[in-house]
Amino acid sequence: MRTLSRPHRQVLFTLGMIVATMGPTAFVAFTAWQVNRPGHRHEVEAELGRQLGLKVTLEGVRYPRPGTIVYTGAVLWQREPRREKQLVEVARADSLKLSREGRRLVLRAEGLALAAEGPRHAMDQVGELLSRAAADEAWDHVAVSADSCAIDLGDGLHYDLRDLAASFRIDAGAPTVEASYRVVTPSGSANRCELVLVRDRRGNEPETILTLRTAEGLPLPASVLDSFFSSADWIGTEAQMLGELRLARIGAGDWRASFSGELIDVDLATLVSGRVSEHRLDGLAHLVIDEAEWGPQPVGPGSGWRSVSGELRAGPGAISSGLLQALQTEMRFPLAERFQLRQTSTSFDQSIPFRDLGVRFAIDSDGSVHLAGALGDTFEPGAVMIEPDGLEPIAYAPASQADVFGLRRTLGPVDPGNAVLVPADPALKFIDYLPQGGGDQSEVIRAN
Template sequence: MRTLSRPHRQVLFTLGIVVATMGPTAFVALTAWNVNRPGHRHDVEAELGRQLGLKVTLEGVRYPKPGEIVYTGAVLWQREPRREKQLVEVARADSLKFSRDGRRLVLRAEGLALAAEGPRHAMDQVGELLSRAAGDEAWDHVAISADSCAIDLGDGLQYGLRDLAASFRIDAGAPTVEASYRVITPSGSANRCELVLVRDRRGNEPETILTLRTAEGLPLPASVLDPFFSSADWIGPDARMQGELRLSRIGAGDWRANFSGELIDVDLATLVSRRISEHRLDGLAHLVIDEAEWGPQPVGPGSGWRSVSGELRAGPGAISAGLLQALQTEMRFPLAERFQLRRASTSTDQAIAFGDLGVRFSIEEDGAVRLAGALGDAFEPGAVMIEPDRLEPIAFAPTGQADVFGLRRTLGPVDRRNAVLVPADPTLKFIDYLPQGGSARSEVVRAN
């Protein structure tokens, strides 16, 4: 074997040193060139867009240290369903910082804003993202945090969140999102709430379950319920709420909802008087809902309240003589004798003041209505309404079982000759959302 001379060995050794020292430098230089070239940002946009199923645009990409990526000026776009060539913005962030810890991805967002064309569109969009993420094997847990987040659901539905902390657990069978956040109210307070979203794919059809609940702090403005109904038009602009709302849907079917909690400072004039011109009921109410279920009606098309139970307390306030008489006639509320003596000479438009109103109620799916007094032991058993001096009762709860059709006739104008509801003001449409069952099934109902 030929032996290398000392000079040759020195040359080879020197070349090895050069390669060993220059190799990493060259690699870093090549990586830096690749990262800083104009096309790299577009490559990253294309890869993110492929993973999310959305169009992604970025102002810049940085790599502060190994395992950490910062995207600046990130915007997510979705194709407009009615016009495929048009893109609408669904999310943006001033900066997104990603870091990995094994199979755990940590995301920190600054200047986060989310947008959708409406609540239903937002849920469809989130469901699609969950379906895509469930098949991603790059990680199995994502932690997301942001100091603030602005949400715009269109039609004036805008919300501000603070201290957002979310966790996304990736599971092929049931990917789950859990989030804790504070809702910024007009008064400046920030009440903490929780959200849990599950996309359960283990059945024949995927089921989406969304649970929203208040966790701590003062009750929230009822406007947080505006994605589901116009709170100001139904229960007044100053109403507040706390509790838990659970929404569920199987496949592309109708949404079902369950609510339990409290509605505070409900304006009875907004709830009743604005919709029923023939009746008047004034005052602020505290409504405790033990359980309320919304879903497809068992009789007829459409959705409505399937059952509801709870307790209503209000007062002081006023009730029209006509509404009080309707409660007696249609719902079998016994009235105090002294009130019945003057009832014949009382105009149905006359307002009758009351000091307290308290009633426990239960409306079942079969249409049965059960009512009981809720004024406590200080009054006669079954009392539901008392005089302004809070000494004598005005009305008592029915001793027997009432039905939902009697409640419908109490709220809506009735053709006495045929004993049916007749077409009236469109605002009475809410009567159709009452449970459909019991005697209502055997009656002809022609409400709006």
């Protein structure tokens, strides 16, 4: 075996040292050149777009340390449903930092904003993203956090969130998103809420289940429910809410919903007088909903309230004598002798003040209505309305079961020639959403 001379060994050692010291420097220099060249950003945009199924644009990409990527000026675009060639912005972030921890991905967003054409469009977007993410085997878990998040659902539906912390568990059978956040109210308070979204793909058709609940703090403005109905038009601008709302649908079918909780400072004038011109009911109410279920009506097309139960407390306030008379004749409310009025034009429009109003109610899917007093043991059993001096009842709960048709007749005039008692006044269309009603509305989420 030929041995190298000492000068040769010195030359080889020197070359080895040069390679060992210059190699990493050269690799870093090559990597820096590669990531800073103009084409690299576009390659990253294209790769992210393929993964998300959206168009992605970035202002910049940085790699501050191994395993960490920072995207700046990130914007996600989706093709406009009615115009395939037009793109609309669905999300943006001033900065998005990604860190890899094994099979866990951690995202930290700054200046996060989300947008959709409406609540239903937003749910469709989320469902599509969940389906794509469930097929990605690179991650088991994704954690997202942001100090603030602005959500714009169009049609004046805008929400400002703070302290957003979300967790996405990737499961091919049932990918799940859980989020905790604070909703910023006009008063400046930020009340914490929770969200759970599940896309269950284990059945014949995928089922989407969305649960929203208040977790702590003061009640939220009822305007947070504007994605589902116009709260100002129904229960007033000052109403507040606490509770849990659960939405579910199978495939592309109709949404089902259930709600339990409280509606506070409900404006009875808006709820009744604003929709039933024949009657007046004034005052602020506290409505406790034990359970309310929305879904396809068992009779007729469309969806509506299938059942609802709870308790209504209000007062002081006033009721028109016409509404009080209708409660007696149509819903079988016994009245105190002095309030059994004749239906004359003068007495019918009379305003009758009350101090307390309290009634427990339950409306079943078959249309039966169960009513009871809810004023406690201070007054006679079954009392539901008390005079301003707090001494004598005005009305009592009916001793026998009523029905939804009597409630329809109580709320407003009906077409006497229509067997199903459809309201003659178009403004009373909401009556169709009572159990056994057949309305035109087929979604609990606005069809935007």
